[in-house]
Amino acid sequence: MLFYILRRVISAISVVIVTVVCSFLLFFAAPHDPAGVICGPKCTPERLKDITNSLNLDQPVVEQIGLYFKGIVVGRDYTAGGVTRHCDAPCLGYSYILGVPVTDLLARAVPVTLSIVIGGATIYLVFGVLIGTIAARVRGTTLDKATVGTSLVIGSVPYFIVALVIALYATFLPKSQYVSFFDNPIQWAGGLLAAWLCLGLTNSAQYTRYSRASMIEALGQDFARTARSKGISERRVVYRHGLRAAMTPVITIFGVDVAYQLVNTIFTERIFQLPGLGTRIINAFNQYDLPVLMGGVIVGATVLVVMNLVVDILYTVLDPRVRLG
C-alpha cells in the first residue's frame, strides 16, 4: 500500500513536471517576444531589461526551465523597477503586470475556488445519490419517472442559465461574497450559498441519473438476491448491500468531476463575483500575464493529478478486491 502511494506520488509529480515543461515551451519558446508580452502595455525599455534579466530570457530555453524549477524549489529573485525582490519558494514567477508574486496571487484565489467546489460538490453528491437511490428503489413508478424526467430537464439547461436565474431571482439569499472560513464561518457559508446551490442543482441531476443506473444494476446482481434470501429488510439490502456496490462507479466519476470543477469554476466565480482561481486565470489571459498563466497551469495540473490519486486510494477503501501493487 505504502509502496503504491509512493509510486503514484512519484508518477503524479512527473506528470506535473511534464505539463510544466510543455506549457513553458509553449509560452516562452514561442516565436514571439515573451519579455514584451510579460512587460505589458505600459512597457519601458528599463522594465523590459529587468524582465529579460530576471527571467533569464537571454539564456537557452533549457536553462530557463531549469531556473523556473529551481524557483519552485528554493525561490528566486526578481528585479522590477530597479528593486530586487525575493520570491519565496514555491515561487511560481512574478506578475509584472500586477506587481505581485504569482504564488501570492494564486494562494489568495485557491481557497475561494476550493470553498465553492467543496460546498457545491457535497450538495450534488449527497442529493444526487439520495434521490437516485430512491428512484432506483421505486423503479418503474410515477415517482421514478418524474425524477428521471426532472433530472433530464435540469441536466439539459445550460449551466450558466441556471446560474443567472439564481443570481437574478434568488435575491433572498445572502449577498454573494467571499469571507475566509477561518475569519467567520457563518459569513463564509452565507456568502457562498448562492454559488453552492447553483453548482449543486445543476450537477445533482446528473448524479441522480448515475446513481439510479448504478443502483439498479447493483440491485440486480446475484449478491443482492443472496442478501434478500437471508431474511434482512429490503431497506438494508438497498442501503447496505446495494449502495456500497453502486458507489464505486459514482465515486470514479465524482473524483474526475471535482477536479474538473476546480479548474472550471469560471462561470460561477464570474456570475457571483467571487475572486477565485478561474477569475484570476481569465484576467491573466486577457492581460497576457504569462507568469500567472503558468502558475495556473501548475495548480490545475496538480489538482487533477491529486484528485486522481485520491480516487484511486478511495477505490481501495471501497473495493477490497482492488489490491494496490
Next chain:
Amino acid sequence: MTAATNTKSGVKRVEGAPLLELDNVKMHFRTKGDGLLARKNKWVQAVDGVSLTVQPGETLGLVGESGCGKSTTARLITRLLEPTAGSIKYQGVDIAHMSERKLRPYRREIQLIFQDPYSSLNPRHTVGAIVGTALRTHGMVPKNGELKRVQELLEVVGLNPEHFNRYPHEFSGGQRQRIGIARALAARPKIIVADEPVSALDVSIQAQVMNLLENLRKELGIAFVFIAHDLGVVRHFCDRVAVMYLGRMVEEGPRDALYEKPQHPYTQALLSAVPDIAVVRGVPPKHRIRLVGDVPSPVDPPSGCRFRTRCWKAQDICATQDPPLEEKPGGATVAACHFAEPPVESIVAEVV
C-alpha cells in the same frame, strides 16, 4: 529439417511429418509484481512444457480443470498466442513464431470453434455475411458462387439454407453453435480446435451438436483437438485423450486405456470425481477418491511434480524430481508420475 515442399495454397509441408506436433511448448504470462520502482515481474506459467501430436483425421481430447492450461493450449495451436518457448509444427513446419503475413494460409487450415456461441458471432451481421466473410477471407469461392456455398454449408451443419439472411439472435444456442461450426468449415480446414464447444448448451442440444461434429469428422476427415472439462463428452468424441494439470500434461493415451486403466493419480481422482448416472443402473465403485484442497497457483507452482501437494502417493522424490511423461511397464498410457500404476479396482461404474 527435411526440405519442405510448397503447395499451391502457400502452406508448406514436410513429407511424413504429423499433421500437428507441439514440442515442449511454454506460455508464460507476465504479471506485475511488488517493489517500489523496479518491480520484479512474476510469471504465470499457464502452459509449461506441453508436447503432443495429432495425425490427420485424428481426435485428441484435452481435459483438465480450470487453470490447467487447456484453453491457452488451444490459443497457442491456433496461434492466437505466440509461445514463450517450444515449437508448434503444422505438417512439419514450425509456425510458433511465424509472422502474421506468412501465417495466413495456415490460419485457413487450422480453425477454432469457441465455447460461447452467443458472444463469438457478430450480432449485426447476418449468418450469410458471417459465413461468407470466412469464405472471402480465405478466397475459397468466386464471388458469384458465394451464396451457393454458404447455403451448402448451412445445410451441412443442419440449418435451414434459406435462413442465410437472418441474424444470430434469431437462432437458439445450439443453432448458433452450428453457425460457428459452419464458419469454421468454410475454410475447408484440416484441423479444428474446439474449445469447450458444447459446454454452454443444454443436454439434449449438446448431444445434437456432438453428433454433428462426429459426422463431420467421419465425412470430411478433419482432425480435432477437442477441449472440454466434461470427461464424458471427451470420451464419446476422442480417439486419444491427454490430461492436463497446472500447465503440464500428466497423462496421455488411447481413449479406452485412459478411462479404464488410468495410471496417474490425478487422472484417477478426476475420473472418480465425475458424478456418474450409471451408478443407478450398474455396479457403482465401492470407493471414490477425493482430492483435498485446491489447485496451487500457476505463479508459484510446486517444485518437482506439480500434483504432489494434493497427491496421496507423494514421496520425497516428488518434490525434487519432475517426473517425465513416459511409458510405464504394464501400462497402456504414458504418465508423468514416479508411482504411476493402474488402479486396483474400477474407478467408474461398471454397467451390467
Next chain:
Amino acid sequence: MSDTDPTTSVPQGGNMTDQSVRAPQTVTRIPRAHAEGEEAYLEVNDLHVQFPTADGKVQAVQGLSYSLPLRRTLAIVGESGSGKSVSSMAILGLHDRKSTWISGSIKVGGKEVVGMSEKDLMSYRGADAAMIFQDPQSSLHPFFTIGDQIMESYRAHHNVSKRVAKARAIDMLGRVGIPNPSRRVNQFPHEFSGGMRQRAMIAMALVNDPKLLIADEPTTALDVTVQAQILDLISDLQRDFGSAVVFITHDLGVVAEIADDILVMYGGNAVEHGPVDKILGAPLHPYSWGLLESIPAVSGTPGPLHPIPGSPPSLLAMPSGCAFHPRCEFRDRVGGDLCRTLKPELISRTADQGRTSRCHLKEPDRVFETEVLPRLP
C-alpha cells in the same frame, strides 16, 4: 491462496520419512435410507408463476405440485426455460413481487409462502428456508468479509451480540470444512477459491439451521473434483442438520449421486416424479428417455448418442396439448391426435404408485424395456 485440509498430511518437501505409498483419501457411498411415509415439510400445490417480458407474458410454471419430507433430497431436473429455477425462487419469495403473478400454494413447515407479507417473509427467509446459488463468486458481496456476511445472516434471526455471531460464523466455517476458520472469517470473498466460496455460501445458508435448503445448480460453476467435495459436504450436512434439500440441476450424474427423489421438468410442467433409482433406471416419460440417451457417460460403452430432435419450446409459444409432443418420437403411437390436443395428467401409469408421469403412451414401462433400453450405452 490455496489452503489444504490440515487433517490430511500433505508432503511439503524433502522431510518425509515414511516411504510407503499411502492409500488415497476416499469416501464410501452410503445407501440412502428411504424415509417412507414421513410428513411433508415442503408442500407445493398447483403452483403457477407468470411474469411479463419484453416479448409478452411468460408462463414459467404451470401447475407444479410436489411434496418433500425432512431428511430427503429432491432433485429438480430440466433444461433452461423448464421452470426449475423460477419455481424454486418462488419458495423463498425471491421473485420480483411487483411484476410476477403467482397462484397456488407453497407450504413450508406449515407456513403458507404464497401471498405472505413482506414482514413475515423476512423472518421466514433464511430461518425456515435458505438458498445457495450457482455462482458463489457473484452471489457473495465482494465488499464485505465472509464473516460479516455470515454474521448478518445470523443476526437477522438471532438477537445476539457481534461477538457471539462471529463465534457462530467461525464454527460454521469449520463445519463446512474451511481450514483455519478464525483467520478465514476476516477475509473477503476474492481471497477464497471457488470451492471455498461455495463452502462459505453453504455455511451462510445453514447458519440459522433452516429445515429446508434450496440449492440452485450449486456445483455447475465448479471443477469436477471440487464439485465432488461440495456434493459430499451437502450430503453430510443434510444428515447432521436433518433438513430437506431441493437440489436444482441439469446434470443427471449429479442427481444419481445426491438425490432421493427426482422431478423432471419440461416447459414449465413436471413430466415425471419419483425415486431416483427407479426414474433413472427405467423412466416412463419419453423426455426422460431422451435425456438418458443424450448423456455421454464416463462409463459403459461409448456409442452414438440419440439426441432429442428440435429445441425446448419457447415459454411464449407453448405447444398445445403435451408440451413435448413436437419433439416426441412416440406421439404417433397415441391414437386420436391426443398428444397435440390434450395435456396429459401427472398420474401413476404403472403398478408402482410411488411414481408419476405425464404422458398418454400406453404401457410406458414395456416400451422403455423393449425399445429404449437396448439403445442405451
